[in-house]
Amino acid sequence: MNRNVIGFLVLVVVGTAALLGVYYAMPYLTSVTQKDTSDAGAVGTTLRIGVDNWVGYVPLCSKELRRQMRVAGYLVQCEDDNADTPARMKRLREGNLEFAVATVDSLLLNGVREKFPGTIVLVIDESSGGDAIVARAAKIASLQELKSRSDFKIAFTPGSPSEHLLKSVAVHFDVPALRERNGAWRVPVRGSSDALKQLQSGKVDIAVLWEPDVSRALAIKGVHKLLGTDQTKRLIVDVLLVSREFSRTNGPAVRQLLESYFRTLKHFRDNPAALADEVKQAARVDEAQVTAILGGVRWATLEENAREWFGLAAPGGNSSEGLIDVLESTARILVDSGDMRENPIPERDPYRLQHRLYVEDLFKTGIGATAEAPGATKQAGGRKFAALTAAQWEALREIGTLKARPITFQSGASELSVEGRTELDAAAQNLRHYPNFRIVIRGHTGTRGELESNRQLSLERADTIKRHLMITHGIDEVRLRAVGYGGERPLSRLEGESDRAYEYRLPRVELHMVTEGF
Numbered sequence: 001m002n003r004n005v006i007g008f009l010v011l012v013v014v015g016t017a018a019l020l021g022v023y024y025a026m027p028y029l030t031s032v033t034q035k036d037t038s039d040a041g042a043v044g045t046t047l048r049i050g051v052d053n054w055v056g057y058v059p060l061c062s063k064e065l066r067r068q069m070r071v072a073g074y075l076v077q078c079e080d081d082n083a084d085t086p087a088r089m090k091r092l093r094e095g096n097l098e099f100a101v102a103t104v105d106s107l108l109l110n111g112v113r114e115k116f117p118g119t120i121v122l123v124i125d126e127s128s129g130g131d132a133i134v135a136r137a138a139k140i141a142s143l144q145e146l147k148s149r150s151d152f153k154i155a156f157t158p159g160s161p162s163e164h165l166l167k168s169v170a171v172h173f174d175v176p177a178l179r180e181r182n183g184a185w186r187v188p189v190r191g192s193s194d195a196l197k198q199l200q201s202g203k204v205d206i207a208v209l210w211e212p213d214v215s216r217a218l219a220i221k222g223v224h225k226l227l228g229t230d231q232t233k234r235l236i237v238d239v240l241l242v243s244r245e246f247s248r249t250n251g252p253a254v255r256q257l258l259e260s261y262f263r264t265l266k267h268f269r270d271n272p273a274a275l276a277d278e279v280k281q282a283a284r285v286d287e288a289q290v291t292a293i294l295g296g297v298r299w300a301t302l303e304e305n306a307r308e309w310f311g312l313a314a315p316g317g318n319s320s321e322g323l324i325d326v327l328e329s330t331a332r333i334l335v336d337s338g339d340m341r342e343n344p345i346p347e348r349d350p351y352r353l354q355h356r357l358y359v360e361d362l363f364k365t366g367i368g369a370t371a372e373a374p375g376a377t378k379q380a381g382g383r384k385f386a387a388l389t390a391a392q393w394e395a396l397r398e399i400g401t402l403k404a405r406p407i408t409f410q411s412g413a414s415e416l417s418v419e420g421r422t423e424l425d426a427a428a429q430n431l432r433h434y435p436n437f438r439i440v441i442r443g444h445t446g447t448r449g450e451l452e453s454n455r456q457l458s459l460e461r462a463d464t465i466k467r468h469l470m471i472t473h474g475i476d477e478v479r480l481r482a483v484g485y486g487g488e489r490p491l492s493r494l495e496g497e498s499d500r501a502y503e504y505r506l507p508r509v510e511l512h513m514v515t516e517g518f
Contacts, residue, residue: 043070043073043074043075044073044074045073045074045075045250045253046074046075046076046077047069047074047075047076047077047098047099047253047257048077048079048096048097048098048099049061049076049077049078049079049097049098049099049100049101050079050081050088050091050092050097050099050100050101051078051079051080051081051100051101052080052081052082052083052101052191053080053082053083053191053192053193053212053282053283054101054130054161054210054211054238055130055210055211055212055279055282055283055293055294055296055297056124056125056127056130056238056297056299057078057101057124057238058275058278058279058282059261059264059265059268059275059278059299060078060101060124060240060261060264061076061078061282062264062268062278063278064264064267064268064274064278065260065261065264068260068263068264069256069257069260072256072260074253074256074257076257079097082190082191083157083159083160083190083191083192084190085102085106085109085110085159085160086110086113086159088100088102088110089102089107089110089111089113089114089117089118090114092114092117092118092241092243093114093115093117093243095243095245095246097243098242098243098246098250098253099118099240099241099242099243099246099257100118100240100241101124101238101239101240101241102238102239102241103160103161103164103236103237103238103239104236104237104239104323104326104327104330105161105163105164105167105236105330105333105334106159106160106161106164107120107239107241107353108327108330108331108334108340108344108345109159109164109334109339109340109344110159111353112340112344116346116352116353117243117244118241118242118243118244119241119242119244119247119352119353119354119355120239120240120241120323120353120354120355121240121241121242121247121254121258121354121355121356121357121358121359122239122240122258122261122305122358122359123237123238123239123240123300123304123305123309123310123322123323124238124239124240124299124300125237125238125297125298125299125300126229126234126236126237126238126297126298126300127161127210127229127235127236127237127238127296127297128229128230128295128296128297128298129214129228129229129230129295129296129297130210130211130214130229130236130293130296130297131161131162131165131208131209131210131211131214131228131229131236131296132165132208132209132210132214132225132226132227132228132229133154133165133166133169133206133207133208133225133226133227133228134199134206134207134208134209134214134217134218134223134224134225134226135205135206135207135223135224135226136199136205136206136222136223137222137223137224138222139152139205139206140152140205140206140226142226143169143173143175143226143227146169146175146177146178147173147174147175147176147177149177150177150183150184150185152185152205152206153184153185153186153187153203153204153205153206154166154185154186154187154204154205154206154207154208155187155188155189155194155195155198155199155203155204155206155207155208156186156187156188156189156195156207156208157188157189157190157191157192157194157195157208158188160192160210161210161236162192162195162208162209162210163208164235164236164330164333165208165227165229165235165236166178166208167333167334167337167339168232168235168333169227170337171333171336171337179337179338181338187203187204192209192210192213193213195207195208195209195213196209196213196216196217199217199220199223200220206226211283211293211296211297212279212283212284212285212289212293214228214292214293214296215285215289215292215293215296216285216289218292219289228296229296230296234322234325234326234329237323237326239323242254242355247355251358254358255358255361255362258358258359258362259362259367262301262302262362262367262518263367263518265299265301265518266516266517266518269517275294276290276294279293279294301397301517301518302359302362302363302367302518303363303397303399303515303517303518305359305363306319306359306360306363307319307320308320308322309321309322309323310323310354310356310359310360311324311356312356312359312360312363313400323350323354324350324351324354327345327350327353327354328345328350331343331344331345331350362518364434364436365436366436366437366515367516367518385438385476385478385479386478387478388438388478388481393438393440393481393514395517396438396440396514396515396516396517397514397515397516397517398512398513398514399437399512399513399514399515400512400513401510401511401512401513402427402430402431402510402511402512402513405423405426406423406508407420407423407424407427407465407508407509408420408423409461409464409507412457414457414460414461414463414464415464416464416465416468421468424465424468424469425472425473427511428469428472428473428475431469431473431475431511434513436515437513437514437515438479438480438481438513438514438515439469439475439479439480439481439511439512439513439514440481440483440511440512440514441462441465441466441469441480441481441482441483441509441510441511441512442462442483442484442485442509442510442512443457443458443459443460443461443462443465443482443483443484443485443509444458444484444485444486444487444489444490444506444507444508444509444510445457445458445486445487445506445507446487446503446506446507447487447490447503447506448487448503449487451486451487451488452486453486454486454487455484455485455486455488456484456486457484457486458484458485458486458509459482459483459484460484461484461509462482462483462484462509463482465482465509465511466480466481466482487506490506491505491506491508
């Protein structure tokens with residue numbers, strides 16, 4: 001082969017390679033150009049969340065949350081997999097999702113196969129009527145009938161809250177037929193909407209649904225509810241999982257998503273019409289059904305996540321590890337129903353499945369600890385506080401009462417005694433550990449004497465403490481509120497307590513920590 005031919009062939013190969021390179025590179029180059037010449041260039045990281053059409057996930061995938069995250073430099077994409085939780089867990093393990101939603105039961109059932117690739121960082125909601133077993137009344141009148149009959153068919157979504165609700169009924173109501181893993185009654189479908197279609201077509205007598213399909217089913221003549229989660233407690237709990245690897249390497253992104261989520265919840269509480277609009281668009285339902293749908297889910301606030309689910313509490317406050325309890329009780333149901341031979345929780349240690357760090361950080365440091373608020377002033381070591389109206393103060397949620405020794409005053413006066421000043425200074429030192437909570441100073445007197453005079457004295461004492469905290473300890477005025485109740489809110493009397501001892505305890509000033517309802 002002569003050199004001209006070889007040269008020609010080389011030229012053809014190089015040219016073809018160049019053309020192919022340009023062809024395959026063009027989409028990428030176009031994408032880069034589009035990002036560089038648009039607002040999309042401000043977005044640095046994409047966060048993918050595996051979800052389904054459960055109404056409880058609406059705030060997480062809402063326009064409001066996406067807007068807040070975009071401002072922070074993140075693009076949030078909710079990817080609906082039609083309740084294919086096994087695939088969702090696999091995608092989380094493979095790194096194709098950064099976050100995933102799940103009910104606790106589906107996490108235990110499907111997460112074990114993927115060695116639990118995600119950890120719980122947030123309790124989203126508790127189903128409170130949003131999941132239900134519905135039936136044609138002419139065919140099945142009550143759950144009791146299921147104990148003695150076998151001529152029924154039930155449409156449900158395997159590995160979902162629907163199946164868990166059925167398992168709970170089988171275990172708690174002792175319905176033998178529902179324990180049969182290969183029973184003829186089983187009609188597995190892909191998602192709540194498919195289960196509803198099976199009921200509508202007459203192919204099944206019973207369907208296990210979640211909202212918005214519960215409301216759609218109950219709007220059908222002759223369909224009634226056999227059991228709903230409005231009649232249960234902590235049976236179906238939705239949680240947000242984050243990839244363990246992503247959490248380890250991208251903690252700030254996880255925190256930002258949770259902060260934006262709680263801000264979004266507050267936005268919807270303050271603007272219920274906006275939430276209704278989101279639900280209508282997401283669920284494609286009319287105005288009449290929205291109220292029923294929203295009544296079936298109870299979203300957990302930041303405070304509830306901290307105190308009721310993750311066992312966190314401020315001084316003087318109570319807490320419970322509700323999430324741990326649900327993990328353990330759900331594991332028992334899975335074993336009793338025959339799904340698992342043994343407890344699926346790794347090493348039987350439920351703490352391996354939760355990571356409360358992010359909720360704890362937000363709870364202690366406060367939502368928006370780094371955000372500027374109009375007219376806000378910075379508290380040393382903490383967040384910025386804006387002045388509030390009386391109505392806004394009343395709307396704040398109480399975190400707890402600061403534990404402190406009684407702060408004493410001179411008899412019948414509003415001036416602090418020497419001992420009272422010492423105790424107040426000690427209390428102020430404790431307050432330094434919680435720089436992101438506001439403080440309500442509540443003054444009380446005994447029950448004897450004139451009502452209005454007592455109220456005025458208690459207010460003056462509360463004001464005295466407020467001024468001392470401002471002047472001596474540098475606490476911002478807009479962070480403090482002084483109120484006086486006189487003798488209107490007496491303490492409960494202790495068993496066997498004398499009149500004298502009781503009256504001695506009544507005059508007091510309490511420091512209550514409060515926060516916005518995120």
